[in-house]
Amino acid sequence: MxxxxxxxxxxxxxxxxxxxxxxxxxxxxxxxxxxxxxxxxxxxxxxxxxxxxxxxxxxxxxxxxxxxxxxxxxxxxxxxxxxxxxxxxxxxxxxxxxxxxxxxxxxxxxxxxxxxxxxxxxxxxxxxxxxxxxxxxxxxxxxxxxxxxxxxxxxxxxxxxxxxxxxxxxxxxxxxxxxxxxxGAAEEAKRLERERIAREMHDVLAHRLSMLSLHAGALEFRPGAPPDEVARAAGAIRASAHLALQDLREVIGVLRHHDADAEVPDRPQPTLADLPALVAECEQAGMDVSLRLKAGEVPEKPGRNLYRIVQEALTNARKHAAGAPVTVTVTGGPGEGVSAEVRNWLPVRHGPRIPGVQIPGAGAGLIGLTERAALAGGRLEHGPTPEGEYVVRAWLPWPART
Incomplete structure (x- = not known):
């Protein structure tokens, strides 16, 4: 050697x-x-x-x-x-x-x-x-x-x-x-931490950048929109770009952490309680999203994972079925687990996508969601239905209260 x-x-x-x-x-x-x-x-x-x-x-x-x-x-x-x-x-x-x-x-x-x-x-x-x-x-x-x-x-x-x-x-x-x-154990810990940071970067930036692309596409193909709508879209673009840069700066700050013996602090993570704010943000971007939240106070870990799964599913809906209505349903309870289902009509059934708003994807989103659910002890299913919808369905364990 x-x-x-x-x-x-x-x-x-x-x-x-x-x-x-x-x-x-x-x-x-x-x-x-x-x-x-x-x-x-x-x-x-x-x-x-x-x-x-x-x-x-x-x-x-x-x-x-x-x-x-x-x-x-x-x-x-x-x-x-x-x-x-x-x-x-x-x-x-x-x-x-x-x-x-x-x-x-x-x-x-x-x-x-x-x-x-x-x-x-x-x-x-x-x-x-x-x-x-x-x-x-x-x-x-x-x-x-x-x-x-x-x-x-x-x-x-x-x-x-x-x-x-x-x-x-x-x-x-x-x-x-x-x-x-x-x-070997230290190298494995570093590898797992890098994978965690990579998933975090993908989940956050994919959402931010897809929102930015959606607003920019609307401005491009509606040049005669009223000034207030143009100003609102420009403000959303500026806010999304600012948040994306802030998220990227925080992730890079973790990667540049020099003290190997010190514990690297985690970034503040959203939970299931932040899901209504995520849906409101998507609606401001022009998406038609309905949320049905039928779960109680979900613990932090499954709630955080479920939030990321719903966030990525909404990002995929914006990429591949722009303009199609999306339904988000969250159910569950202690002992039975917590489930999240995201449904949207396929472009073939709902109509062609809006020109210029197609957002490229690497195909790693659903793979990352499946890995995230498996690491949390749950499972994830996705695919089209006979009715012409595309469904992302995840289940995560929720221990019974003792």
Missing amino acids: TPTSEPHQEYRWVLPSVLLGDGGAGGPVRRSTRDWIVDIAMFLLACGLTLMTALEIDGPTPLVAAEQVVGVISCLSVWLRRRWPVGLALVTTVASGYFEMVGGASVVALFTVAVHRPFKISGTIAGLGLLVIVPFYFLRPDVDLGGPTYAILALAIVLTTFAWGIVVRARRQLIWSLRQRAD
């Missing part, structure tokens, strides 16, 4: 190599403060084990000198464990089959591989570490401990180091997995 300029994507790219050590082998090592502390501790551990071994070495002077040189080199090589962990582990493990003072570096290298490499690699090196005990047992027998005791001690050191490394690796994998899930 290629690093990107976005912080969260760069974090995802670096995270596996930092926690698991599965990337960048042989490349430049960039140590953090924690890495320096760990590496210094590992170096001191290797030196300490080597010094403990050096105090017990006896034999010919050339052998002692060789042990000391190899011991110093092996301790210094511990600083290469991040760049070449597998190679270092192989060399030190093979060398420990004869040289005692390589044992400290071999332990550190085995632990590093167990932490930073998969089991098929680390397990192979651990098995090699067990095998080299056999030649060391015969080539460098320990007189003080005895052969069997030394073999058991070496076996315990190899297995303990390997198991410790496996546990550390498993813990780091768990942490990395939890962070990945947290990142």
Whole structure:
């Protein structure tokens, strides 16, 4: 994966190599403060084990000198464990089959591989570490401990180091997995918020712009209208444009919200109580709309969703059946749910649309309404009837009062 300029994507790219050590082998090592502390501790551990071994070495002077040189080199090589962990582990493990003072570096290298490499690699090196005990047992027998005791001690050191490394690796994998899930959940939350804002923008702006287009079309095809009607239509155009810009500015303000940790406030949302005002606004634009509101005090959430559904249905009626009468009926009660039905005559039955007032649509309105109803736990149906009408019918749950 290629690093990107976005912080969260760069974090995802670096995270596996930092926690698991599965990337960048042989490349430049960039140590953090924690890495320096760990590496210094590992170096001191290797030196300490080597010094403990050096105090017990006896034999010919050339052998002692060789042990000391190899011991110093092996301790210094511990600083290469991040760049070449597998190679270092192989060399030190093979060398420990004869040289005692390589044992400290071999332990550190085995632990590093167990932490930073998969089991098929680390397990192979651990098995090699067990095998080299056999030649060391015969080539460098320990007189003080005895052969069997030394073999058991070496076996315990190899297995303990390997198991410790496996546990550390498993813990780091768990942490990395939890962070990945947290990142995925954050991305999903952002996606859902973007979809919510997109639906909000579509619902609001489609209504405002359709009203503006309707008034502008009336002015265009009625140039000889009385001055008061022209002034009223121009005022409606100005008001609709102002409200559309205000709604757009509020939505863009939410999108530009920089504080990711703070809760983004929702815009003031209309409810079912604002439905008469919506119908009055449509009537001022020249629509023939009748409202039958037969529901009580609908809760805020279903009322808000139902308002948006009716608003989009009225917008569609203006787009595709201009001049046709529209009937809006809202019924329901606690426990049985709340329903909204919007009916209008199809253009074929009612007559041709007014020239110049056709408003283009993307076809996403009804899809968005269906998704909105489904997310609210309800359903939405739409389509023509045999009588020549087009009906949009929605039902949303209304929990019974307790």
